[in-house]
Amino acid sequence: MATDHRPDSRRTLTLRDVSEASGVSEMTVSRVLRNRGDVSRSTRDRVMKAAKDLGYVPNKIAGGLASQRVNLVAVIIPSLSNMVFPEVLTGISQVLDDTGLQPVVGVTNYSPEREERVLYEMLSWRPSGVIVAGLEHSDAARAMLTNAGIPIVEIMDVDGPAIDSVVGISHHRAGQMMAQTILAAGYRRIGFLGTQMPHDHRARKRLEGFTAALAAAGLALEDREYYDGGSALLKGREMTEAILSRRPDLDFLYYSNDMIGAGGLLHCLDAGIDVPGRLGLAGFNGVELLDGLRVRLATMDACRLEVGRAAAEILTGKTADGRSSGVRIELTPRLDPGQTIRAPR
Amino acid sequence: MATDHRPDSRRTLTLRDVSEASGVSEMTVSRVLRNRGDVSRSTRDRVMKAAKDLGYVPNKIAGGLASQRVNLVAVIIPSLSNMVFPEVLTGISQVLDDTGLQPVVGVTNYSPEREERVLYEMLSWRPSGVIVAGLEHSDAARAMLTNAGIPIVEIMDVDGPAIDSVVGISHHRAGQMMAQTILAAGYRRIGFLGTQMPHDHRARKRLEGFTAALAAAGLALEDREYYDGGSALLKGREMTEAILSRRPDLDFLYYSNDMIGAGGLLHCLDAGIDVPGRLGLAGFNGVELLDGLRVRLATMDACRLEVGRAAAEILTGKTADGRSSGVRIELTPRLDPGQTIRAPR
DNA sequence: ATGCGCTATGTTACCGCTAACGGTCCTCGG
DNA sequence: CCGAGGACCGTTAGCGGTAACATAGCGCAT
Missing domain, CATH: 3.40.50.2300 (Response regulator)
Structure with a gap:
């Protein structure tokens, strides 16, 4: 980069800055910011204030590495210009918004090679789940999904063998x-x-x-x-x-x-x-x-919204039996005769 | 999660696994996989084979923390169902595809509160740049953008003061x-x-x-x-x-x-x-x-594709003078009279 | 032979955060 | 009065990579 991007010439803030500003240990600050563990009301308030005053933004890279947990869900779809997929995304977001999970979208342009690349890229962020459109994948992609060690949901289509869970129509x-x-x-x-x-x-x-x-x-x-x-x-x-x-x-x-x-x-x-x-x-x-x-x-x-919602619910374990893998949901598409098919004779 | 996701009951692979499999140090494996630094042809091949055989997928969480660099660009837009924004995204992707950078999309639904939340979430991943639609942001959002220490590009609109760079039409x-x-x-x-x-x-x-x-x-x-x-x-x-x-x-x-x-x-x-x-x-x-x-x-x-491309080019320093901040690009929208305005009289 | 420069590889010290555990008070029942 | 148990907070040891700095081996001019 050719230009400086430190308006105040400070390095970026860390937990240590907040801990020093509020007079407690980094661990306590961490607890406050994640709202986890026991912290007294007074210190909580003090830490919160310090964090806000400094404009501290947590570093999820470090947090994810330390906790071995990443609140991301990889969503892999063929296209964004089809309107079908944004709608599926809406369904996914609706469900995920309430949980800590966040969808990250990858677009394949209907290319198996790109799907493979995008998947590799996504998995390298160690998401806690994958939602991928379709049942057809390259061997390499299938292997990655199988070995990722996380719940996989294939969506939109149920005509074929699934890797893990599947939600869609035939x-x-x-x-x-x-x-x-x-x-x-x-x-x-x-x-x-x-x-x-x-x-x-x-x-x-x-x-x-x-x-x-x-x-x-x-x-x-x-x-x-x-x-x-x-x-x-x-x-x-x-x-x-x-x-x-x-x-x-x-x-x-x-x-x-x-x-x-x-x-x-x-x-x-x-x-x-x-x-x-x-x-x-x-x-x-x-x-x-x-x-x-x-x-x-x-x-x-094609029940797009419902497909998205169901897929997200599987990942969050909000299924009937709480399972987050091996689930199979086949939805039934509604046929709307509209006004361009004449009445049966 | 209620179910097991270790098909082969192995923990996830690390550089160490690849290094042991190929008989070189982790550092050398790292060099090979990132294609950086000098590695002999023979060891390179050996490492590549080992990585592929094992099905190793790098951990960008760890890599990002160590290198203090994350190849993500946060893209914050109001909606995906407007068709305008997917097109901007296409422009962004076109340019970013050639670089190592990867766009990550956040949707605000035209809500300033949501924009603030999404931005906070995004910045906590320490992206190397932000592309955000519009010039209007909450005070907190503006502060975050200003202090993030990374290039910011506000897009779609040039009618107002910009935080850093701006691309759009009036x-x-x-x-x-x-x-x-x-x-x-x-x-x-x-x-x-x-x-x-x-x-x-x-x-x-x-x-x-x-x-x-x-x-x-x-x-x-x-x-x-x-x-x-x-x-x-x-x-x-x-x-x-x-x-x-x-x-x-x-x-x-x-x-x-x-x-x-x-x-x-x-x-x-x-x-x-x-x-x-x-x-x-x-x-x-x-x-x-x-x-x-x-x-x-x-x-x-509204020159959507061009806006996306230009924004991405700013972030990658592909501007006339190589600057990646403080750039201002005003595009001129084309008026297409179509067939629903009669000829001037 | 000596030392220089280069290539190819290894070592060390973190990056910023959190899991796990430890310690210190304080309360309270026996 | 003692010990158990809880509330609250700190310490330690990594997480899995990479930057930066050795180091080892080799060819080659001196």
């Missing part, structure tokens, strides 16, 4: 359920529009469940359209126009997420297409945005 | 600029729709700049509408309907953010209102979402 079944609903409504020529992300396993599983249900009815997807990057709403519009001009006979479009679904819906409304009569639409995630559209898009809620 | 001028554009287009009966957030100082400053420019032209806001919580898009719709039914004579609506602006635009389109002929609209932020609408909303880009 995306396979979610896709299935949506397909069955669509079929029950009489739609038959179905197209899919999704993201070009090989590492979005949950989207993949939804599609697998979806096509499996179609296959069970002797059907297959008629057409697909993928996108990559850019404004999802705009892409949804463009892709919808593209797929419909290619296959005007399609009677249903299944989108891998609500954002492109909303784009598609906007296109259909603008183009004067009869929704849900001639064409049905459905997305996934139950994003708040949809509430603002004139026509409500059919969607499925 | 929201006052942004509001002014928008008002002038609107006036130049001939609109005269102007309404405002915004959030009910006393602590969103940037929104407040925009509105102040906006009304100041109106006043300079002898005008004032004709009506206002505020909301609080819920889906911004929907609220935008509802508020727009409400304000227009109350004051059908308004010829322009200025929104405090793009999300409610987009909601308003959708309402107008659905209601068949002539935009921008009879009614003009404008928002703020340049969110990606707008690209997906049939009609592009007038907006102003």
Whole structure:
């Protein structure tokens, strides 16, 4: 650094400074500041005052090393721009706020390599727990998680073996359920529009469940359209126009997420297409945005907030039996038919 | 914790384990793992192999205490659900990824008390820098920042005195600029729709700049509408309907953010209102979402990505003169007239 | 041979805090 | 009056690394 950052040219404060200022031992100061152990009311007040006057801020680095306990929870998610994950984070924070634990977020950008790096980085801070999105990890990442010696919660997805605890929904079944609903409504020529992300396993599983249900009815997807990057709403519009001009006979479009679904819906409304009569639409995630559209898009809620809360509760031992590992919670997504799937016939 | 988390019943590994496994001193292992100092090729390889085989993960708590350096940058923002902040974060990450520094995010929910708490918590980890949104802080928070002895960058806003460095735009001028554009287009009966957030100082400053420019032209806001919580898009719709039914004579609506602006635009389109002929609209932020609408909303880009990047560059000393404190960067927001402001007359 | 400079490695002394234990009063029942 | 037990506070010994300073070995010019 090129410049000085000691406004008052003092080195940073330590417990010793507070102890000298208040005339007690460092240990007593430590006890006061952590609110632990017996300290008389009078000394407590004196120490508190001294600490505040000096502007003392404890050093958790030193504290963590000494106590072998760190009040951090590593939260590893693929992205922050998806809106789904901030909502999960909100759930986590809600629960963690009451405890001493603090979430630290790492973002992987859907890259296994980055996940590995981020995880390594996080674990090197010796957090007291890890919440990580998804069940798919590199071998190295899996090994790190297994050997970390702390509770691990994999979230968002329950379709596969868990390392320790797991909280989420079955995306396979979610896709299935949506397909069955669509079929029950009489739609038959179905197209899919999704993201070009090989590492979005949950989207993949939804599609697998979806096509499996179609296959069970002797059907297959008629057409697909993928996108990559850019404004999802705009892409949804463009892709919808593209797929419909290619296959005007399609009677249903299944989108891998609500954002492109909303784009598609906007296109259909603008183009004067009869929704849900001639064409049905459905997305996934139950994003708040949809509430603002004139026509409500059919969607499925992935219980993001609840997933976050449950994961945090596991780490804090707030489970039914107080266990903080080996817990498995499968939530059931709610299917909201909105106004873009016609009534079953 | 109720359950055991030592799959292999070993305590967690330390440098000593690696040193014993590779037959060199702990110091040499430390050098290898940090890639610092001279170590022969052969021992380096041996140590690396041992570390990998054991699955050793360094303990940054101990390392940080010993070296008095912590590769963390505290990033303190009001919210994650605003989309603006994740984008700033992206900018920060882009720059920090190349350095050894790692961002740690704290969220304040626009509450000064929470900001103070989060800041205290963050500083207790002794980060090597702080990036904090806004110039308004409690006295205690300001004192902590001043005395932390590390570079501080306040971002998003330059209208006011900075503690150390600052990167952002002038929201006052942004509001002014928008008002002038609107006036130049001939609109005269102007309404405002915004959030009910006393602590969103940037929104407040925009509105102040906006009304100041109106006043300079002898005008004032004709009506206002505020909301609080819920889906911004929907609220935008509802508020727009409400304000227009109350004051059908308004010829322009200025929104405090793009999300409610987009909601308003959708309402107008659905209601068949002539935009921008009879009614003009404008928002703020340049969110990606707008690209997906049939009609592009007038907006102003707050240079979020650039703000994040510049802030991170200051902390890493990547400035013109290598300084990492006392830097001031004012960016100029771009006004995008979109298709909801008519041509100047 | 001598000593210099370099590379490669080891030793020592902490970093700031807390767990664990010890000590000192004081109270109070027997 | 004594000892047990509690309230309160101090002392000691690390936690797992790293900075800073040796130290050992080697090639090479003198």
